[in-house]
Amino acid sequence: MEVAIIAFVPLLGALAAISLRGRGAGFANLAASTGVLAAALPLPFVVQDAAAYYWGGYVVVDPFGAWVDLCTACVYFLASLHAIGYMRAGGRQRRLPEFYALFALFACTMLIAPLMANVGIYWITIELTTLVSTFLVGWEREPESLEAAWKYIIIVSAGISLALLGTVLLYWCGSLVLGPTYDMTWNQLASVAPRLDPVLLKLSFLLLLIGFGTKVGLAPMHTWLPDAHSEGPAPVSAMLSGALLNTATIGIVRSLFITDAAGVGRLPHAALVVLGVFSVFVGALFIVRQHGIKRLMAYSSVEHMGVIALGFGFGGALGVFGALYHMLLHSLNKSLMFFGAGNAMHRYASKRIEDLREVLRAFPVTGWLWLGGAVAITGAPPFGLFLSEFSVLRGGFVSPNVWAAWLMLLLLIVIFIGFLNHFRVMYFVRCEATRAPAVIDGDRDRPAGGSFGGRSQDDRDLDGRGRQRAFEVPPHPATSILWCGLPMWLAFLPLLVLGLWWPASLRALFRVIAGSLGVAP
Numbered sequence: 001m002e003v004a005i006i007a008f009v010p011l012l013g014a015l016a017a018i019s020l021r022g023r024g025a026g027f028a029n030l031a032a033s034t035g036v037l038a039a040a041l042p043l044p045f046v047v048q049d050a051a052a053y054y055w056g057g058y059v060v061v062d063p064f065g066a067w068v069d070l071c072t073a074c075v076y077f078l079a080s081l082h083a084i085g086y087m088r089a090g091g092r093q094r095r096l097p098e099f100y101a102l103f104a105l106f107a108c109t110m111l112i113a114p115l116m117a118n119v120g121i122y123w124i125t126i127e128l129t130t131l132v133s134t135f136l137v138g139w140e141r142e143p144e145s146l147e148a149a150w151k152y153i154i155i156v157s158a159g160i161s162l163a164l165l166g167t168v169l170l171y172w173c174g175s176l177v178l179g180p181t182y183d184m185t186w187n188q189l190a191s192v193a194p195r196l197d198p199v200l201l202k203l204s205f206l207l208l209l210i211g212f213g214t215k216v217g218l219a220p221m222h223t224w225l226p227d228a229h230s231e232g233p234a235p236v237s238a239m240l241s242g243a244l245l246n247t248a249t250i251g252i253v254r255s256l257f258i259t260d261a262a263g264v265g266r267l268p269h270a271a272l273v274v275l276g277v278f279s280v281f282v283g284a285l286f287i288v289r290q291h292g293i294k295r296l297m298a299y300s301s302v303e304h305m306g307v308i309a310l311g312f313g314f315g316g317a318l319g320v321f322g323a324l325y326h327m328l329l330h331s332l333n334k335s336l337m338f339f340g341a342g343n344a345m346h347r348y349a350s351k352r353i354e355d356l357r358e359v360l361r362a363f364p365v366t367g368w369l370w371l372g373g374a375v376a377i378t379g380a381p382p383f384g385l386f387l388s389e390f391s392v393l394r395g396g397f398v399s400p401n402v403w404a405a406w407l408m409l410l411l412l413i414v415i416f417i418g419f420l421n422h423f424r425v426m427y428f429v430r431c432e433a434t435r436a437p438a439v440i441d442g443d444r445d446r447p448a449g450g451s452f453g454g455r456s457q458d459d460r461d462l463d464g465r466g467r468q469r470a471f472e473v474p475p476h477p478a479t480s481i482l483w484c485g486l487p488m489w490l491a492f493l494p495l496l497v498l499g500l501w502w503p504a505s506l507r508a509l510f511r512v513i514a515g516s517l518g519v520a521p
Contacts (some may be wrong), residue, residue, distance in 0.1 A: 085483025159214025166207030234342025274315035279306025288418035319395025340370030
């Protein structure tokens with residue numbers, strides 16, 4: 001029943017959204033996300049001992065896939081809540097049914113991908129996520145958003161093509177043992193892994209790592225991610241960062257499981273560790289000198305996917321436990337950060353960090369939530385990401401790649417300082433009004449032309465004596481505090497609770513997942 005709900009309820013939500021008008025489309029999508037969350041919450045804890053196969057063996061429900069689906073369901077629900085208020089304030093009311101239908105379809109593709117037992121079919125579902133989400137990235141139909149959509153589909157499709165080549169090589173590798181025709185499932189390949197050709201297996205893994213790593217946003221294949229996250233609406237950015245990246249990660253981890261079962265040496269783990277360290281380095285480099293608020297969040301995603309890659313690359317119980325915990329916490333935290341960024345962009349009509357000032361005056365309540373989320377996303381205590389990153393670091397210090405753990409620690413300190421410095425500017429630095437306000441159309445920032453209130457911009461920026469006026473917080477737009485604020489609360493509270501308390505049920509679940517991946521708990 002849970003599998004049927006996860007697979008089909010988003011499809012029903014998409015059909016209902018496209019057939020409704022006005023607010024009904026948003027509520028149809030919200031109802032679908034609520035049903036999916038209710039089905040996904042217990043799923044990882046009821047699938048403990050062995051994977052369950054359905055529909056002729058094409059669908060598998062195992063602890064790892066159920067965990068990734070739980071992370072996706074949380075983001076889908078929170079983003080659906082936020083979208084009702086956010087998209088209403090962004091205009092384009094006539095196109096909202098199409099948006100919510102695509103939104104539900106995007107969620108559906110991400111939810112079914114971790115349940116695919118066959119490697120080839122998993123690749124197809126990952127490609128489907130690209131095709132559907134491209135329309136959401138370019139939703140505003142402005143030059144910048146269309147450019148980001150084209151860049152997204154071209155770069156990601158190129159990477160996925162390499163993953164297809166890796167899948168073909170992996171099938172060939174298995175055919176030398178299992179014959180020309182066999183069920184190419186993850187478990188089937190793992191069961192015969194010691195008999196597979198090690199050279200072909202290593203080559204196929206590297207291709208899969210680069211291909212799926214492009215979708216994950218690992219550097220240097222990350223170049224699509226900042227533009228796509230910046231130009232898409234805020235709920236879409238939350239889905240891209242908090243859900244899609246995890247969905248692609250599962251392909252890399254399951255491929256790593258096959259190489260571990262084959263005993264082909266340390267090359268697969270070393271390659272994953274190198275990409276993880278480089279991703280954290282690139283994230284730190286661009287975070288420190290960033291000027292766009294949503295691009296800041298995008299490079300933070302590059303950094304955090306590097307941390308997850310390091311956790312699985314380090315291996316061992318500590319590394320895997322930290323990576324699994326980080327997947328959920330990053331999904332919640334990054335959703336919170338994109339919701340806050342979207343609210344601020346609507347309020348200030350700008351994407352530039354320099355234009356966002358005295359945020360607490362504009363958002364007396366949710367501003368504190370956004371600031372708390374900024375502290376949490378840097379891995380500071382007492383929030384959950386501190387525990388997950390600390391676990392990954394501990395796993396690194398007892399692994400053969402100690403150098404990567406020390407470098408990760410140094411880069412995390414740089415990111416902590418650089419990321420929070422941007423929020424110091426937005427929250428506590430006063431400024432003068434020096435540029436024209438912007439007209440915001442969905443999530444896009446473009447300079448306003450003409451005059452305002454019968455006066456030119458220069459007249460408005462100067463008082464009667466020719467002096468520059470102090471910055472003023474713009475009036476609140478027609479957005480809903482309930483729809484735009486509630487999902488931020490729902491994301492923030494678990495971040496705090498899971499930072500103060502690591503539930504025993506989650507530790508038990510992570511032991512089961514680690515065992516299913518061949519890691520001794």
